[in-house]
Amino acid sequence: MERTSQKRLSREAGIASAGEGASRRGRLDLFKFVPFRLNRLAAEVSMALSSEYEARYGLDIPEWRVLATLGFRKEACSAQYIAQCTRTHKSTISRAVTTLLERELIERVANTDDRREFRLRMTRKGKALYDELVPRLLRREQEILACLSAQERRMLGQLLGKIEQSLDLIQTSEEADAKDAY
Amino acid sequence: MERTSQKRLSREAGIASAGEGASRRGRLDLFKFVPFRLNRLAAEVSMALSSEYEARYGLDIPEWRVLATLGFRKEACSAQYIAQCTRTHKSTISRAVTTLLERELIERVANTDDRREFRLRMTRKGKALYDELVPRLLRREQEILACLSAQERRMLGQLLGKIEQSLDLIQTSEEADAKDAY
DNA sequence: ATAAGATAGTTGCAAGTGAAACCATTTTGC
DNA sequence: GCAAAATGGTTTCACTTGCAACTATCTTAT
Numbered sequence: 001m002e003r004t005s006q007k008r009l010s011r012e013a014g015i016a017s018a019g020e021g022a023s024r025r026g027r028l029d030l031f032k033f034v035p036f037r038l039n040r041l042a043a044e045v046s047m048a049l050s051s052e053y054e055a056r057y058g059l060d061i062p063e064w065r066v067l068a069t070l071g072f073r074k075e076a077c078s079a080q081y082i083a084q085c086t087r088t089h090k091s092t093i094s095r096a097v098t099t100l101l102e103r104e105l106i107e108r109v110a111n112t113d114d115r116r117e118f119r120l121r122m123t124r125k126g127k128a129l130y131d132e133l134v135p136r137l138l139r140r141e142q143e144i145l146a147c148l149s150a151q152e153r154r155m156l157g158q159l160l161g162k163i164e165q166s167l168d169l170i171q172t173s174e175e176a177d178a179k180d181a182y
Numbered sequence: 183m184e185r186t187s188q189k190r191l192s193r194e195a196g197i198a199s200a201g202e203g204a205s206r207r208g209r210l211d212l213f214k215f216v217p218f219r220l221n222r223l224a225a226e227v228s229m230a231l232s233s234e235y236e237a238r239y240g241l242d243i244p245e246w247r248v249l250a251t252l253g254f255r256k257e258a259c260s261a262q263y264i265a266q267c268t269r270t271h272k273s274t275i276s277r278a279v280t281t282l283l284e285r286e287l288i289e290r291v292a293n294t295d296d297r298r299e300f301r302l303r304m305t306r307k308g309k310a311l312y313d314e315l316v317p318r319l320l321r322r323e324q325e326i327l328a329c330l331s332a333q334e335r336r337m338l339g340q341l342l343g344k345i346e347q348s349l350d351l352i353q354t355s356e357e358a359d360a361k362d363a364y
Numbered sequence: 365a366t367a368a369g370a371t372a373g374t375t376g377c378a379a380g381t382g383a384a385a386c387c388a389t390t391t392t393g394c
Numbered sequence: 395g396c397a398a399a400a401t402g403g404t405t406t407c408a409c410t411t412g413c414a415a416c417t418a419t420c421t422t423a424t
Contacts, residue, residue, distance in 0.1 A: 022323065028316045030250045030268065034323055035227045037342050039243075040269050042224035044349050045217045060410085061221075068212045080372060086212065087222050089412055094374060116372040116419045134210045141204065141216055147348035148341065156341045159334060160219050166329035167226050242380085262402055271382055276404055298389045298402040 045144060052136050057129060062088055062096035064133075067105065067122065071130045076109055076121035105129060227326060234318050239311060244270055244278035246315075249287065249304065253312045258291055258303035287311060 022032035030036045046061065053059040059067070065086040070077065079097055083090040097120065100106045105126035108118040122130060145153050204214035212218045228243065235241040241249070247268040251259065261279055265272040279302065282288045287308035290300040304312060327335050 021320075023316070023320050026313060026316060027254050028250060028320060029254055030247070032339070033250075033319075034327060034338070034342075035224075035231050035319075036247075036250075036268075037346070038220065038224040038227055041342060041346060041349075042217075042220040043269070045220055048349070049217050062411095065212070065218075068210060068215075068218075072209050072211055078372075086218075087225070090373070091375080091413080092411065094372095095411090098374090114372080114420070118373080131208060134205070134208060137215075137217075138203070138205050138210060144345065144349070145216060147344050152341060152344070155337060156216070157214070159330065159338045159341070160216075160223060162329050162334070163326065164219070164223060167223075167230070167326070244380095260402075272403070273383085273405080274381060276402095277380090280404090296390070296402080300403080 048144060049137060049140055052140060053133060056136075057133060059133075060096070062092045063100055066093065066096050066100060066120070067126065067130050067133075070106060070120060070122050071127070071134070076119035078111075078117050078119060080117070082120070100126070230326060231319060231322055234322060235315060238318075239315060241315075242278070244274045245282055248275065248278050248282060248302070249308065249312050249315075252288060252302060252304050253309070253316070258301035260293075260299050260301060262299070264302070282308070 022029050022034070050061070053061075053064045065088055066082055069082045069085055079093050080090065082088070083093045086093075097106065101108065104123055106120050107123050108120055111117045111119050145156075148156060204211050204216070232243070235243075235246045247270055248264055251264045251267055261275050262272065264270075265275040268275075279288070283290065286305055288302050289305050290302055293299045293301050327338075330338065
């Protein structure tokens with residue numbers, strides 16, 4: 001680890017005293033630029049979590065997302081559904097599903113109504129892994145957010161929610177219903 | 183576009199009423215799980231921005247990061263510095279630098295003090311591109327954050343800052359100095 | 365009833381990325 | 395002063411991923 005330039009680095013980095021915007025006289029301060037900060041933060045947080053599901057359980061992110069979706073919903077659901085819901089490309093989900101099937105963590109049930117589609121659900125083995133993994137991940141999340149007060153955590157959630165909503169990342173049931181109705 | 187499952191999807195998604203945590207009776211709600219939300223949000227925001235630097239200027243993210251770093255700092259700096267500062271792998275930076283050199287958007291100056299290292303700086307052409315690009319990106323950022331009040335934007339920045347700091351993503355000058363001193 | 369279009373899911377291909385090996389140079393330790 | 399370790403930067407390799415093409419099935423329109 002070399003310190004010299006690391007030191008220089010942080011000279012203007014400091015703690016991004018956000019709110020005042022990322023620009024000053026036509027220059028752009030990456031450290032105050034929200035898209036960059038989100039990217040970096042997401043990458044770092046992912047890294048911090050991957051030691052749980054990756055190193056310990058041999059799952060990668062797409063595989064974890066499949067399990068997370070199946071674990072949260074009670075009924076079996078389709079690959080397509082998982083892809084939309086996690087906003088992950090369907091080919092990525094397809095590969096994750098293949099791996100999980102091979103490891104017998106999930107299983108497929110043919111859908112007689114529509115033979116293109118398969119319903120997926122966790123096997124007993126998969127559920128066991130899920131039950132073991134979830135508390136660990138939640139603990140990690142709490143560790144990461146430990147620097148925030150309960151109030152601040154709530155605030156963060158709300159702010160993220162607003163941005164998600166404005167980016168249409170999450171559809172409220174009303175919106176979905178509306179679109180469905182017409 | 184299939185609506186049926188999309189509709190189901192949002193039933194429990196709703197707007198993550200954060201703060202109450204992502205868990206309920208041993209299940210984990212991805213939509214309330216901060217690591218997942220950050221990932222998804224970062225991906226989406228990146229996508230929204232890429233139309234600017236990618237489609238319009240043929241830059242990818244690493245290349246943009248190099249320019250952003252060079253543009254913000256007044257003096258020429260090394261590839262290593264850029265890598266640390268943007269937390270991007272050095273091989274990725276190396277490739278981005280190669281491309282930018284070919285496009286003559288940046289140039290290298292040999293460092294006589296240490297002949298392993300090269301100082302990088304923008305060419306006139308690079309600076310011109312930068313000056314054109316930055317306002318566009320800032321505008322996009324504002325569009326994305328338009329759903330937040332000034333107060334909320336400030337808050338978001340502070341919250342991100344706290345998490346960054348706790349993850350050691352940003353070193354304050356004091357920390358850097360301290361580590362340097364010993 | 366049938367052809368045209370949509371949809372679920374899989375797979376081949378190309379591009380991007382991180383890890384590790386590598387080269388050249390500089391620093392460290394004895 | 396010299397061998398060993400460290401550092402800046404490049405390159406190779408393996409892997410992941412997104413896109414697009416493809417198959418099979420279902421829906422729609424005429």
